[in-house]
Amino acid sequence: MGRAGQTVFKQFGYSEIGPLHKKRQLPNQDAFCHHAYPWGELIALSDGLGSHGLSQLGSQAACDAAHRLLEQWHQLPELSVTERLTLFHQNWLQNLAEQDITQCGCTILMVLRLENTLFWAQLGDGLSVLYRSDVDQPECLTANSELFSNQTDALKASFSPTQWQTGSFDVDVCRGFFLCSDGIADDLEQEQQTAFFKQLYTQYRPLTEQQIIADMEQWLQHWPVPGHSDDKTLVAMIVKETP
Helix, strand or coil, X not given: CCHHHCCCEEEEEEEECCHHHHHCCCCCCEEEEEEEECCEEEEEEEEECCCCCCHHHHHHHHHHHHHHHHXXXXXXXXXXXXXXXXXXXXXXXXXXXXXXXXXXXXXXXXXXXXXXXXXXXXECCCEEEEEECCCCCCEECCCCHHHCCCCCCCECCCCCHHHCXXXXXXXXXXXXXXXXXXXXXXXXXXXXXXXXHHHHHHHHCCCCHHHHHHHHHHHHHCCCCCCCCCCEEEEEEEECCCC
């Protein structure tokens, strides 16, 4: 907890380029960011579509757009969910104004905190996991894409609010929030997900950000699933231990 009882999070993230992209000398198509201010904070992750030639630009633009949205929400806290998503999409398009937008498709997973509210939004693949303070197991917020279609929803020129998944939560109910790209998510069986993220929370809560990143680098560089090829990225925020 922070001053006046305010919940304080530590943020961390790491991205490892996939073996296939490394072999072909292609860029990492994942991007992530995290930012913290006295009034709010953000974690975000984006995975560029493999079929798009400029998707690494799209994913970086998406993280930058999420950062800009946090500032906009701070300036206009009354913004509705749809208005926030609309602004985010406009930010993304502006960031890519000089690019061929049809080659910049990407997913986006983001958690924004403004004062005591956490806003979560996801478009496309990946996994968003909330660990609430009043339950013993982390909760996967992401809907099972297999229930819908094999088509990956992604950022594109047109805005489709119905494709988004969103949620709002009180900061005080959150022990931690984890976002990961499908390079990690697709290799976790559904029954493994809870244990995986609970272990990360338990292991990382007492560590410094530098210690966490060093550990993440080790296991992401030595991913144990045979034949894995995709980029792998995880970004998270967990409540800091009280000294």
